[in-house]
Amino acid sequence: MTVKTLDARGLKCPMPIVRAKQALDAMAPGDRLEVTATDPGSMADFQGWVKVNPRARLVEQRQESGEAGRVLYIHLIERTDA
Amino acid sequence: MTDTSAEPDPVPTIEVGELLRAADRGEPMVLLDVRNEDEARAWAFEARRAVATVRVPYFDFIEDEAGSISKIPSGRDVAVICAHGGSSEMVARLLAEAGVPARHVTGGMVAYGEYLEPVAVPLDAGEASRFAVWQINRRGKGCLSYVVASGGEAVVVDPSRNIAWFADFAARQGLRVTRVLDTHVHADHVSGGPALAAMSGAPYSVSAGPGLELHHPVLPLDDGQMLWVGGQAGAGIAVGVLFTPGHTPGSISYLVDGRYLLTGDTLFTRSVGRPDLGGKLDDWGRTLFTSITGRLAPLPDEVVVLPAHYAGAHEIDANGVVSARLGHLRRTVPELRCRSADAFVASIRAGVREPPAAYEEITRVNLGVGSPESDAITQWELGRNECAVSGRHAGAGRPER
Secondary structure, three states: OOEEEEEEOOOOOOHHHHHHHHHHHOOOOOOEEEEEEOOOOHHHHHHHHHHHOOOEEEEEEEEEEOHHHOEEEEEEEEEOOO | OOOOOOOOOOOOEEOHHHHHHHHHOOOOEEEEEOOOHHHHHHOOOOOOOOOOEEEOOHHHHHHOHHHHHOOOOOOOEEEEEOOOOHHHHHHHHHHHHOOOOEEEEOOHHHHHHHOOEEEEOOOOHHHHOOOEEEEEEEOOOOEEEEEEEEOOEEEEEOOEOOHHHHHHHHHHOOOEEEEEEOOOOOOOOOEOHHHHHHHHOOOEEOOOOOOOOOOOOOOOOOOOOEEEEOOOOOOOEEEEEEEOOOOOOOOEEEEEOOOEEEEEOOEOOOOEEOOOOOOOHHHHHHHHHHHHHHHOOOOOOOOEEEEOEOOOHHHOOOOOOOOEEHHHHHHHOHHHHOOOHHHHHHHHHHHOOOOOOOHHHHHHHHOOOOOOOHHHHHHHOOOOOOOEOOOOOOOOOOOOO
16 A cells, blocks of 8 residues: 655645645555645545545544644545545 | 636636625625535625525535536526635636636635725714714624724724724825724734734723733723813813723723714623633623623613624614614613623523634733734634624634634
8 A cells, every 4th residue: 555645735725635636536546645734624625525536535634733833734535446 | 725827717706895795785696605514604604685605615516517516506696705715716717617607706705704894883963073983894703893083083993903904994084093992802803903003103092901911002091081082172072981891801882972882892782792701700790790780871772882793794784884772772682681690690601602713812912912923813713703692693603714
């Protein structure tokens, strides 16, 4: 299983989802994509997006503190074979 | 934001002010809200008439464009709105390419939450020859600021942090800002008071209450003091200082020319200010009861209450103003009909809600501690205010972004 990373820091909607979709489309079923975003709205956006994207499964979401006290929103998504 | 530099055709836009005016007039339109479900439910665009709103998240358009477009009623103008304006632009472009004309709302809900609408408070002829009162309505948040003017001078009360707007408004009316006041240390929005005062070379006054320290330069006020606008006694008008603690220990109401009472968060048109944010509901609640029933008791029923907040567009009257006669509030606001402080506190305790978003951070900034980044303040201020004790006043929970 390969885990790719996507840096979506500083991007506002729709770009984190747009970039995640592009990356996921190029991946093989079973591979995972870890997206790091700074937009708090990305939490609910990724939850909503995987509901309508049959090729994506949300494995985990977590928050970490980044540089200068900035909150990072991290989304781990698995490419499914639907 | 979407990088538009490579796009040949810009997507048509509509500004928040134009959208509000069209929606207030009841022009037929569809508002397409493309935020995620949580955000769309927590905080919606609202106008003085019901707005036909369709909610389809932008990521639905990414995954199923045709299916998403089929959810939009045809034959009416479509305005697309999102949190910041990025996703709405993307969706409006998809719609244009599919032959559905649509505009996207510049700046999205953030711009809606910042938009300020000045409305002249109707005065009688004798008053209008001597002074003017404008209610500055922050429509998306339900926050109200005031500009009181006489003899070329302006007092600005409870300005929000868009101080350039207030300075520009005063200049366009030919007014010089000579005093900036806050009714209290706000917990729902960052005050523009200290910065507007510094910019205008005017004194700034606010009270945190006995024993609480403010870290701004503040000109202290005394209970019962008269502040003159447009000249000294006789020439201008008087703004009376009336200490009305309770919502906060330092809350002040300002009585303009004996008839227009700027109550801050002490008294709203449907409710009273919540006294629980200091963690002393019983103590502050009793103080609020004394302020409302005692301190305001000598004021006649004809006094016009102009509050610092309102709950929803249904409180805006035909003149576009949020106000009520004090006598009307004495008869209709349930908390004002309580016979005792005990009953008053009990009624408040029964209905107490979650505190407003980020109220501790906002309060600290308004006490003059720290200087957060503008983006952080934008995030804190999202959503409608929740400063009243009752859901009669305030909207739903807090959105993110």
